[in-house]
Amino acid sequence: MIQFINCYFIFNLVTVVNCLRLTIEKRIVSSHASLSKRSAVDLQFRRFNNLYYESVLEFGTPPQSIPLVLDTGSSDLWVTLIGNPLCYNKGSGKPPKCLIDCSGLVFYDMDKSQTFDYLKNVTFKIGYADTTYTSGIWIVDIITLPEGHLKDLQFGMAFATNATFSGVLGIGFPAMESVNGYEFAPGKFYPNFPLALKNAGFTNIAAYSIEYNDESKKGSILFGSIDTSRFIGPLYTFPMINEFPGIADEPSTLSLTLDGIGIDGSCEQWVISNTKLPALLDTGSTLIELPHPITQSIASYLNATWSDDHGLFVLACPSDDFLTTTDLAFTFGELHMKIPLRSFILLPDEESNGLCGLGITSSKGRVILGDSFLTHVYTVFDLDNYMISLAPMAKSSLPGKVIEIPANGLIENAVISKSEKWTHFNDITVNEYGFRNYCDGELQDIHSYSSKLNSSSLVYSSNFSSDEEQNSSESVSPSIFNTDSSIKEIYPSLSQKEHLSALLTTISTSEIHKPVTATITDSITTTIRVTKILTVLQCAT
Structure with missing residues (x-):
């Protein structure tokens, strides 16, 4: 259950902080989340959201507690109305086509809320790239907070959805709201x-900070403030980037510039690529x-091979010693984040023949950093000033020290990055396989270095499942984002602005919780049908 903490803290006798803290908790749904063989009938790996973070809000009068998936990659809040026709009775045997197991889900009951209202003559629809689809209406109701009531909040109410969660708390930019198309x-x-x-008036700024505690599977999101006890060293502040400059004047996604990525071992270091790339920080x-070229390089380093059966790269499970001393390194301007490689290795199960999986999927050019990255990083998103701040997460049990984010977004003691930000897509350059050995100064071949890997049992790994459909022999052009080639081949009738809008949905088709409808701030709206829309009628036929 969510715990709203009254964020009025006293420092030096008189300091008052205006903020709201919500707890978030990792939820594991009933299906397998470990590495198992893909079935032609029961696709256990049809998506990676078997494990996600959710928070609970209190809706209506009297309050109804509903858990929601926390999603920085979308912008709409929605709940599911009681009586979803796509639910089936778990005790009735195998579910019919299109129906879902709704056991454990929590539904909104509009008849029990005295403050319920709805927007007349409009509907609510949103689709996600993992084929989750929601259809209903827009409603207005109260959310209860310890400091008072958040009145007349607009959000979606699903009459029908194939989602295996109770709802979504989208906290991205309004430009990504599903209000058109x-x-x-x-x-x-x-x-x-x-x-x-x-x-x-609950906060002074549209900004929030997120902390995870991967050991306890809990965390919190603090609106309007940061907790200085939850990160190491200074925060580094970066400008958000506008991925669609031909369409929007300002950023519309919570993205920043990734300047490089590589492998950092106990003695060796390999810069895989230093091509500037847009990186979306996505809790969903x-x-x-x-x-793909970068994912393929990491897979080659680990001697991983593509498996059609599993739908991902598989490898002999690395030794715990190797995973303990090897990191995946990310460079953001002056900040270098080292994330343990074990965070990106998937645990095997009895059907995987002792193989581990690589928990990194491929895109055609974009970077999405989800929970396996974010559990190690303290993040601050400033929607008013288009800034993102990052620092390594601190494993601290000390009492929190909360300070308010000022209206200008300039957090006390934060380092403002001076690095050049990403502005457009370039060819992706991947450096030659090889490691500079800083212990003896020799350059080692990647395959000889990978002899450090062995098939001993993996001590730690995250539990995930996959829906990605890839082919290891797929030819990936480094200029895939050239709108005169790839996008025009898929959508030859689109205008130049529509090509850029199409990127919004095509560059992340394996991404979780991304709206199919691309809504842009200058009122140009393009709906790209990249998934089959699921409806009650289709299920019945």
Whole structure:
């Protein structure tokens, strides 16, 4: 259950902090989350969201507690109305096509809320790249907070959804709200949860910080403030990037510039690529997604091979010693983040023949950093000033020290990055396989270095499942984001602006919780149908 903590802390006798803290907790759903063989009938790996973080909010009068998936990669809050027709009775045997197991889910009951209202003559629809689909209406109700009530909050209420979770708390930019591109759409943006908190005076800024505790499987999101006891060293502040400059004047996704990625071992170091790339920080994705040439390089380093049976790269499980001394290194301007390689290795099960999986999926050019990355990083998202701040996560049990984020976004003692930010897509350059051995100064071949790997049991790994459909022999062009080639081949009739909009949905088709409808701030809206829309009618036929 969520714990709202009154964020009025006293420092030096008089300091008052205006903020709201929500706890978040990791949830594991009933299906397998470890590495198992793909079945032609029961696709256990059809998506990676078997493990996700959720928070609980109190809706209506009297309050109804509903857990929601926390998602920085989308912008709409929605819940599911009681009586979802796509649910089936778990005790009735194998579920029919299109129906889902709704046991353990929590539903919103509009008849029990005295403050329920709805927007007339408009509908709510949103689709995600993992084929999750939701259809319903827009409603208005109260959310209860310890300091008072957040009144007249607009959010979606699903009549029908194939989601295996109770709802989503999307906290991205309003520009990504699903308010256009379908019949009877409202056609205008609205103050979503972060902006509504600011407008109602609960916070002074539309900004929030997120901390994870991977050991306890819990964390918190602090709106309007940061907790200085939860990160190591100074925060580094970076400008958000505008991935679609031909369409929008300002950033519309919570993305920053990734300057490089590599392997950092006890003695060796290999810079895989230093091509600047846009990186989305997405709590709604479980793993990370890298451009295919980079993913392929990491797979080659680990002697991993593509498996059609499993739908991902598989490898002999590395030794615990290797995983303990080897990191995947990410460079953001002046900040170098080292994440243990074990965070990106998937644990085997009885059907995997002792093989581990590589928990890194491939994209055509974009980077998505999900929970396997974010559990090691303290993140601050400033929607008002288009800034993101990062620092290594601290494993601290000390009492929190909360300070308010100022209106200008300049956090005390934070380091403002001076690095050049990403502006457009370039060819992805991958450096030659090899390691500079800093212990003896010799350059080692990648395959001789990988002899450090062995097939001993993996001591630690995250439990995930996969939906990715890839082919290890796929030819990936480093200029895949050239709108005169790849996008025009898929959508030859689109205009130049529509090509850029199409990127919003095509560059991350294996990503979790990304809206199919691309809504852009200058009112240009393009709906790209990249998934089959699931409806009650289709299920019945």
